[in-house]
Amino acid sequence: MKKYFVIPVLFVLLIAGCTPNYDQEEEIVQDTKEEESETAIVPSYNISDEEYKMPVEYKPAAARGVIVNQVFNRFDITELEEGLRRHSKDVFNPDDYLFQEGQYLTEDTVYSWLERNSEEHEEGLNPSINIKDEDNPDPQAFRDAPRYLSHILEQNYLQKTKGNQVGVKGVSIGLALKSVYQFETEPGRTYYEDIPKEEMLSKGKEYAQTILQRIRKMEELKDVPIMIALFREEEQSSLVPGNFVAKTFVEEGSSSIGEWESVNEDYILFPSDEADSDHQAEATVMKDFTNEVREFFPNFVGVIGKGFYVNDELQELKINIPIEFHGKSEVTAFSQFAYGLIMENFRNNYDIEINVKSPDKQEALIWREAGEEKPEVYIYQ
Missing domain, CATH: 3.30.300.190 (GMP Synthetase; Chain A, domain 3)
Known part of the structure; x- marks a missing residue:
């Protein structure tokens, strides 16, 4: 018996169905802790019940562009951003929160935290390294002190406060951590060293605690709930991204991380x-x-x-x-x-x-x- 399949071919209607309706919008005022508040418009409709609404006047991240200079697999970049937003839904429900790119960790801040710790870079989180001969560096020095931390991604989650004002009522932080450490001791001589998952996890949790304490010193974020998730990158040539391996939720006002939840995801x-x-x-x-x-x-x-x-x-x-x-x-x-x-x-x-x-x-x-x-x-x- 022959089988016949009816194919619903969609053209304009598919696109039109996803177009926001700006006839029914809501004007909000974002509390920025400055003398002048900022006004934004939030569409009344969303393209998906599973996604966050975003203000129409989209504000780029304060550390915009850093991620592409620090994470070199484009699949990792996409999954770090989208995956962090996916995990955020467990604590910041899209029905109750708006999404906004991170506005508090600036480009300078993120780069300074990603540096190797030294007298020149006191806030650097990556381990210090002891190079005895700059003209002929020992590869073992790099193996003993890999750069574990590639990037720190911030996402903000907004809620209404009073009237039409909204404020940041949730923050998610994603830490991108290497699975393979690549380094050069001389031009053209590249080394690749695997970083065991448990070693990466240990360092990631250590960095998370330090970053949490630094964030709590920011006036705007001292009382905001924070989710922190650890992301294990894939190697640069991989055709699939890495994955999140652990996450934790910190209650408002707390500067101490309690239990970590293991995340079992894979591509x-x-x-x-x-x-x-x-x-x-x-x-x-x-x-x-x-x-x-x-x-x-x-x-x-x-x-x-x-x-x-x-x-x-x-x-x-x-x-x-x-x-x-x-x-x-x-x-x-x-x-x-x-x-x-x-x-x-x-x-x-x-x-x-x-x-x-x-x-x-x-x-x-x-x-x-x-x-x-x-x-x-x-x-x-």
């Missing part, structure tokens, strides 16, 4: 040896999917999948399929084929997203949210 690349050994079921499904795509479209380059796991359970699978098409009908036919493969091969207890791309642009997007039976399809014009 897995398909295909990979790690996927084959640790996630055999999903690895097999991905191999079967790749083989079926190859049979349908022999000249495709390959399939790359990225799975996001929480407590060893797959939460999200994103698949990229680069193919060279010769006409829109080929795109439609392939989208129909991929739609059927999702229905037949992939369980619906996790989100799945397939991006079909030609060398010049994205051609189609096929996605299904966890719990839904049928995917949605968007074919680009």
Whole structure:
């Protein structure tokens, strides 16, 4: 019996449905502890119930740009920012808080805290290093004192105080910590040293306590609840990001960290040896999917999948399929084929997203949210 699939192809409506309605907005005044308050507008509607509303007049982070100079894997940058916001939802509910980029840790502050500790950089958190011969430095000196801390990310969470005023009622701090320490003793001579997870955790918790005490000295943040999360970076060449490994919540006014909560998250690349050994079921499904795509479209380059796991359970699978098409009908036919493969091969207890791309642009997007039976399809014009 032949199977027919009805593909809901979305064009303008998909975009229009996500456009904020500025006819119904709320004007707020942000308390900045200065002589003049700042006014901002908050849309009455949100693009998703799971996301934070943000003031229309977007304020860049006080340390804007530091992250791209300190974290060298672009996937790490994205996950550090988005993952910290995701974990913040556990303590700062999006129904009750607005999101704002961090406004208190400035560029100068962050850079000074990331320095190696020395007489010149007394606030530096990374370990001091003893180089006896500057012209011929000993690699062991670097191995004994790796730069553990790459970046300090701040996020602010706002609430209404009185009338239409809002103030910072929550802060999240993400500490990016290296899993591999890269250093040079001379031009062209690069070393790579793995940093054990437990060693990284120990240092990260030590830095977190120091940073908390420094933040509490800031008048605006002395009584604000603070969440701190530790992020373990991946190596620079990795095609998947690192992951958060621990987090803690500090009550308002407290300058001491109590218990840490372990975070069991991981990003897995398909295909990979790690996927084959640790996630055999999903690895097999991905191999079967790749083989079926190859049979349908022999000249495709390959399939790359990225799975996001929480407590060893797959939460999200994103698949990229680069193919060279010769006409829109080929795109439609392939989208129909991929739609059927999702229905037949992939369980619906996790989100799945397939991006079909030609060398010049994205051609189609096929996605299904966890719990839904049928995917949605968007074919680009």
